[in-house]
Structures are given as C-alpha cells and as structure tokens.
Amino acid sequence: MIQDKAQWLEEASKKIKVPKELIEKAFKDELDGNPSLDAPLEIPDIMDITYKYTYGGISRFFREIRDNKQLYGTKCTQCGKVWLPPRINCNECYTPTQWVKLGGTAEIATYTIVYYGTSVFFGKTPYVCAFVKVAGADTLIMQNVFMEDVKKARVGMKLTIQFKEHRNGDMGDFWFVPAQEEL
Amino acid sequence: MNKVGIVGVGTTSFKARWLEKTYYELAYDAAKLALEDAGIDKKEVGGVVYGIYNEFFERQFMPDVYIHNYIGMGLKPSVRVATGGATGGAAVFVGWTWIASGLYDIVMVLGVEKATDNYNYTVGHSTPETLKAILFSGDMTFENPMGLTAAASYALPLIAHINKYGTPTEKQMAMVSVKNHKNAMNNPIAQSPKLLTVDDVLNSKMITYPFKFYDNCLYSEGASAIILASEKVAKAxxxxxxxxxxxxxxxxxxxxxxxDDITIFTSSLYAGRDAYKMSGIKNPRKELDFAELHDAFTGAEILSYEAFNFCKPGDGGKLIEDGVVEMTGDLPVSPSGGLIGCGHAVGATGVMQTGEAALQVQGRAEKRQVKNARVGLVQSIGGPATAWTAAMIVERQDKIKGKGVKGARVKAKVKSARRKR
Incomplete structure (x- = not known):
C-alpha cells in the first residue's frame, strides 16, 4: 500500500507534469483500494526530450515564412521540377535545387476531416487536413485548410494562403482558407 | 533460393489491454506456443527476427534486446524490424530471407506490441496518447504539426480514389466492417467479435471522414510468433x-x-506483383483461395482488392457487394476477422496474419477454416499514406510440383540448426 498518498501524488505530478487531481482519479484503486500483492501494479511515467533542432539546408524556407510572409519552393537545376515541401537536392536527378518564390493560391488535391485527434489537438477538432497543390509547385504539401463548415471541403476547392500573426518558424505559421470564389 | 516452410504458429489473445503482462512476457507466451506447435526446443532455433513497431508504446527503445534475453535466446543472431503497421509482415519477410539464403535452418519471427500502456490523464483513457505516439512517425517538420492521424493517413488516398472512381461508397465500406467483425466470432483470440448491421456502422460516430467508429480497427495488445524452417527441416x-x-x-x-498517383495503394501493387511472380500466380482472383488483408480501415481493404488485382481499380466495392470476399464467397478475405475483428497489435499483426494463413492451408483453422484452402495472400501495410507493404503467398505443400510428402510424421531429429562454423 502507498504509505503517504499526498507525498506520492506530489512526486507523481512533478514527474509526469499532470495535475494531482487527474492522477488521483486514474490511480483511485491503488490509492484507496486494497489490491493484493499480485495484482498488476501500474505507475505514472513519461518519456520526453527537448531539442534545439536544425532545419539544415531548408532553413531559408521557414525564415522567409516567419520574417517575410513569403512561401518558397525549390527548383531542380536539371529537370526543373519544383518541390514543395522544399528540398535542397533533387532525388530524381541527384543535383542541387535553387529557391523559387511561390504565390499564395492553391487547390485541394485530396483531404480528410479529423474529428478525433491526438491529445495535442484537443479543442481543435474537427479540422481539415489536406494535400494541397500550390500554384507553381509540382508536388503536393500537407497543410490545414480552415473553414467554418468543414463539410464543405472537396477535392478541387480553390484556396488562398494565410499567415499567422506571430510566427515561430514552423509549419503552423501558415495555413489555407477557401478562396473568395468558393465563398 | 531455398524453400521456406512454416512449421509452428503461436499467438496470444489480441485484446485492448494486457494489464497482467509486460511486452516481454507476452513475447514469451507467443514464443512458447510456437515452439510447442513446431515440436522443437528453443535451442534448435537458429535466430530470431523481431517485429515491434513503436518505442513510445513499449516505453522502451530497443525492446527487442530485452525480449531476446527474456525468452532465452541469448547469443543467437537477432534483428528487429520496424516498418510501422507493416512491421509484422516485414519481419516475416526478413525471416524468410534468413532461411531462403540457406543461412539458417530454423528461424523464429516474433511480433509483439503493447499499445495501451500510454494513458491520457485528461480524458482518462489511452487513445489520444496512443495516437500521439503513432504521430511521431509522421514527418516531424512537415506532417506531424498538421494533425495527421493514422486514420487520416489512410483517408487521404481513399478520398482521392473516391473522387476519381466514385467508389468505395460508405455502404460498401460498412459491409467490410460487418464482415470482419462477424468473421472474428469464429476466432478465439479476437478482440472484437460482433454481429453488426450496415446501419450500426453507418450510424457510428465519425472519427476521420469518411471513417466512422466501426470502420476503424482498434488498438490491441498481443504477441504472435511463427517458426520458419528450411525444406529439409520442415519435412522432418x-x-x-x-x-x-x-x-x-x-x-x-x-x-x-x-x-505520381495518390488514388491507389501503389506499394501493395508492387509488393503483390513481386509475390505473385515468385509463386507463379497469374490470375489472383482465380488462384487465391483466401487472403488476410490489412484492413486497418474498411476502405483500405477495398483499395487492397484493387491493388492486388482481384479486380480493376474502382471495382473493389463490388466484391463485397457480391459476397465474393465473404466466408461463403469464392475469395474470402480475412477469415481471422482481420485488424478490425481480430485486432491490430501492430508488430504482431503481420505475424499473426501469416500464422493464420499457415493454419488455413494446413486445414487447422477450426471454425474459421476456408474449405480446400490451398493458396492464400497476406498483406501488411504501414507508414504514412500506406507507404509500406509486405506481401506473402502461403501455400499447401501438395501445390509444389512433385514434392508432396506422404506418410508418417518423421520423428524430429533436428540437430542444432545454428549455422555450422
């Protein structure tokens, strides 16, 4: 039996970064019951790790979005294919690419509507997750398309880019919305 | 290449939570069952290939090394395979190469997964955290932040397919769910045996458009092992x-x-083509007696009929409507109940399906036995937007020309199958 429940909850909460009340609820049987020595014993645990992650060769992609509200792709110097997401090397020609400015219009190539997301997306469902064809790019990029009625999403829907007000240098800095003509 | 036989099969129950077992305890149970089924001692195993998908599920990186120790295989060759949902199938693929190459005579392929030790304290159950653990498999820069989920990963190609062909319809998908839940009623290890109606499926809660609750497989915990053997050992x-x-x-x-084409499961098309070619199958619709497909979501099973050339692209939905893929049809799909009915204990799933196929062609599948099952297809899908497929053809011996072995079972006198040095 747990000897000092308050102490146990205090330490558990600190360890897994979850409020004590929620842990208490989840471990009610272990805390208040009288489980046998052989009953399965569960413990609160967490695996986490922090990063200072480098974007390497595509750093400019995120700087252009963050600092200039400008979307860039990369163009293969040999075959001319325009990549978005960008890559600094073409995997077909094995040659370097160069940065090309892209406009803010796009179209839904395929999509889905997520009604049940991960714990990171609590309160954000339902949302549209789509593969989007940005004008000027030869590949599709995954992005969210925000609209009031998610059921109106469809393949071929015309889109416009929107940038977040306070940008951090990640894919959450922009998204798409239905173009004027779709409204 | 040498012929590769399956001589032992062992699978634990697939269930929502194995509270009373850790992942290595489950692995032990499956290994023991498979060794007993093969009638061999663990000493005779030349090496082990492990199929374990997700480090965050197991709360452990390199979980295979602890299993290898726990099941008493120390110092034998071992490698772990992790290819997302296709982990089990790809582990069988690697085990197959170990025998086919002549390197070893007996290889164990062991898949295991504990998916629901993850726990979300806010909602009081595991799912949101399990989904989060899976989503670390989406590209962390460009896809994970967009809220892609496993279901969304299948829905994206499916919606593109529906946009192009008009099929599968939501009703056709619901029929797959009804079939697989029903098939699972014949499977003693299944997690979700259920008699459902098409309306039950259509009226269940929307999870990820167009998948409703019953269109989805569930997270399972469990382990499955098969024993592969070279021709001479298999016959002995x-x-x-x-x-x-x-x-x-x-x-x-x-x-x-x-x-180039996001409307079809191209990796299944390619893996299937290679597997068919190797086993000399020209007309799968006629030559296959059954298939264990990767029905992580109902629509995925239908797109897989098309990728494996049971029918033309766009016609998959008709196979369920016409009853072809039912147990009573001429190409039953997922007699085990598949991922939807039996469960999806990720690393174990493809191993379980391969074991099921072996039981079918050996006539040992009990209540779920397909009559005169001689040739079966196994499919294991994984990765973002069904990127990975492992495919296997499992056959009965008398199908292999001129090599039928009759007579009494040869007393097993298999010397240590470890490679002679």
Whole structure:
C-alpha cells in the first residue's frame, strides 16, 4: 500500500507534469483500494526530450515564412521540377535545387476531416487536413485548410494562403482558407 | 533460393489491454506456443527476427534486446524490424530471407506490441496518447504539426480514389466492417467479435471522414510468433507444413505529395506483383483461395482488392457487394476477422496474419477454416499514406510440383540448426 498518498501524488505530478487531481482519479484503486500483492501494479511515467533542432539546408524556407510572409519552393537545376515541401537536392536527378518564390493560391488535391485527434489537438477538432497543390509547385504539401463548415471541403476547392500573426518558424505559421470564389 | 516452410504458429489473445503482462512476457507466451506447435526446443532455433513497431508504446527503445534475453535466446543472431503497421509482415519477410539464403535452418519471427500502456490523464483513457505516439512517425517538420492521424493517413488516398472512381461508397465500406467483425466470432483470440448491421456502422460516430467508429480497427495488445524452417527441416518436422512461396516488399514515397498517383495503394501493387511472380500466380482472383488483408480501415481493404488485382481499380466495392470476399464467397478475405475483428497489435499483426494463413492451408483453422484452402495472400501495410507493404503467398505443400510428402510424421531429429562454423 502507498504509505503517504499526498507525498506520492506530489512526486507523481512533478514527474509526469499532470495535475494531482487527474492522477488521483486514474490511480483511485491503488490509492484507496486494497489490491493484493499480485495484482498488476501500474505507475505514472513519461518519456520526453527537448531539442534545439536544425532545419539544415531548408532553413531559408521557414525564415522567409516567419520574417517575410513569403512561401518558397525549390527548383531542380536539371529537370526543373519544383518541390514543395522544399528540398535542397533533387532525388530524381541527384543535383542541387535553387529557391523559387511561390504565390499564395492553391487547390485541394485530396483531404480528410479529423474529428478525433491526438491529445495535442484537443479543442481543435474537427479540422481539415489536406494535400494541397500550390500554384507553381509540382508536388503536393500537407497543410490545414480552415473553414467554418468543414463539410464543405472537396477535392478541387480553390484556396488562398494565410499567415499567422506571430510566427515561430514552423509549419503552423501558415495555413489555407477557401478562396473568395468558393465563398 | 531455398524453400521456406512454416512449421509452428503461436499467438496470444489480441485484446485492448494486457494489464497482467509486460511486452516481454507476452513475447514469451507467443514464443512458447510456437515452439510447442513446431515440436522443437528453443535451442534448435537458429535466430530470431523481431517485429515491434513503436518505442513510445513499449516505453522502451530497443525492446527487442530485452525480449531476446527474456525468452532465452541469448547469443543467437537477432534483428528487429520496424516498418510501422507493416512491421509484422516485414519481419516475416526478413525471416524468410534468413532461411531462403540457406543461412539458417530454423528461424523464429516474433511480433509483439503493447499499445495501451500510454494513458491520457485528461480524458482518462489511452487513445489520444496512443495516437500521439503513432504521430511521431509522421514527418516531424512537415506532417506531424498538421494533425495527421493514422486514420487520416489512410483517408487521404481513399478520398482521392473516391473522387476519381466514385467508389468505395460508405455502404460498401460498412459491409467490410460487418464482415470482419462477424468473421472474428469464429476466432478465439479476437478482440472484437460482433454481429453488426450496415446501419450500426453507418450510424457510428465519425472519427476521420469518411471513417466512422466501426470502420476503424482498434488498438490491441498481443504477441504472435511463427517458426520458419528450411525444406529439409520442415519435412522432418511435419508431414503437412505450409510454405511461403512468394514474398514482396515495397516502400512508396513517404511524402505522399510526391507520388505520381495518390488514388491507389501503389506499394501493395508492387509488393503483390513481386509475390505473385515468385509463386507463379497469374490470375489472383482465380488462384487465391483466401487472403488476410490489412484492413486497418474498411476502405483500405477495398483499395487492397484493387491493388492486388482481384479486380480493376474502382471495382473493389463490388466484391463485397457480391459476397465474393465473404466466408461463403469464392475469395474470402480475412477469415481471422482481420485488424478490425481480430485486432491490430501492430508488430504482431503481420505475424499473426501469416500464422493464420499457415493454419488455413494446413486445414487447422477450426471454425474459421476456408474449405480446400490451398493458396492464400497476406498483406501488411504501414507508414504514412500506406507507404509500406509486405506481401506473402502461403501455400499447401501438395501445390509444389512433385514434392508432396506422404506418410508418417518423421520423428524430429533436428540437430542444432545454428549455422555450422
């Protein structure tokens, strides 16, 4: 039996970064019951790790979005294919690419509507997750398309880019919305 | 290449939570069952291939090394395979190469997964955290932040397919769910045996458009092992072994936005083509007696009928409507109940399906036995937007020309199968 429940909850909460009340609820049987020595014993645990992650060769992609509200792709110097997401090397020609400015219009190539997301997306469902064809790019990029009625999403829907007000240098800095003509 | 037989099969129950077992305890149970089924001692195993998908599920990186120790295989060759949902199938593929190459005579393929030790304290159950653990498999820069989920990963190609062909319809998908839940009623290890109606499926809660609750497989915990053997050992151990006569493995572009065609399961098309070619199958619709497909979501099963050339692209839905893929049809799909009915204990799933196929062709599948099952297809899908497929053809021995072994079971006198040095 747990000897000092308050102490146990205090330490558990600190360890897994979850409020004590929620842990208490989840471990009610272990805390208040009288489980046998052989009953399965569960413990609160967490695996986490922090990063200072480098974007390497595509750093400019995120700087252009963050600092200039400008979307860039990369163009293969040999075959001319325009990549978005960008890559600094073409995997077909094995040659370097160069940065090309892209406009803010796009179209839904395929999509889905997520009604049940991960714990990171609590309160954000339902949302549209789509593969989007940005004008000027030869590949599709995954992005969210925000609209009031998610059921109106469809393949071929015309889109416009929107940038977040306070940008951090990640894919959450922009998204798409239905173009004027779709409204 | 040497012939590869399946001489032992062992699978634990697939269930929502194995509270009373850790992942290595489950692995032990499956290993023991498979060794007993093969009638061999663990000493005779030449090496082990592990199929374990997700480090965050197991709360452990390199979980295979602890299993290898726990099941008493220390110092034998071992490698772990992790290819997302296709982990089990790809582990069988690697085990197959160990025998086919002549390197070892007996190889264990062991898949295991504990998916629901993850726990979300806010909602009081595991799912949101399990989904989060899976989503670390989406590209962390370009896809994970967009809220892609496993279901969304299948829905994206499916919606593109529906947009192009008009099928599968939501009703056709619901029929797959009804079939697989029903098939699971014949499977003693299944997690979700249920008699449902099409309306039950259509009226269940929307999870990820167009998948409703019953269109989805559930997270399962469990373990499955098979024992693979070279021809001479397989024939010494059994007068009725199953044979893996064809294998295929394909990994499509993980950034699905770079693919030429996002409306079909191209990796399944390629893996299937290779497996068919190796085992000499020209008309799968006629030559296959059954298939264990990767029905992580109902629509995925229908797109897989098309990728494996049971029918033309766009016609998959008709196969369920016409009853072809039902137990009473002429190409039953997922007699085990598949991922939807039996469960999806990720690393164990493809191993379980391969074991099921072996039991079918050996006539040992009990209540779920397909009559006169001689040739079956196994499919294991994984990765973003179905990037990975492993495919296997499992056959009965008398199908292999001129090699039928009759007579009494040869007393197993298998010397240590470890490679002679």
């Amino acid at each position: 151990l059994s007068d009725n072994p199953a044979w893996i006569t064809g294998v295929g493995l394909s990994l499509d572009k993980a950034f699905a936005g770079e693919r």
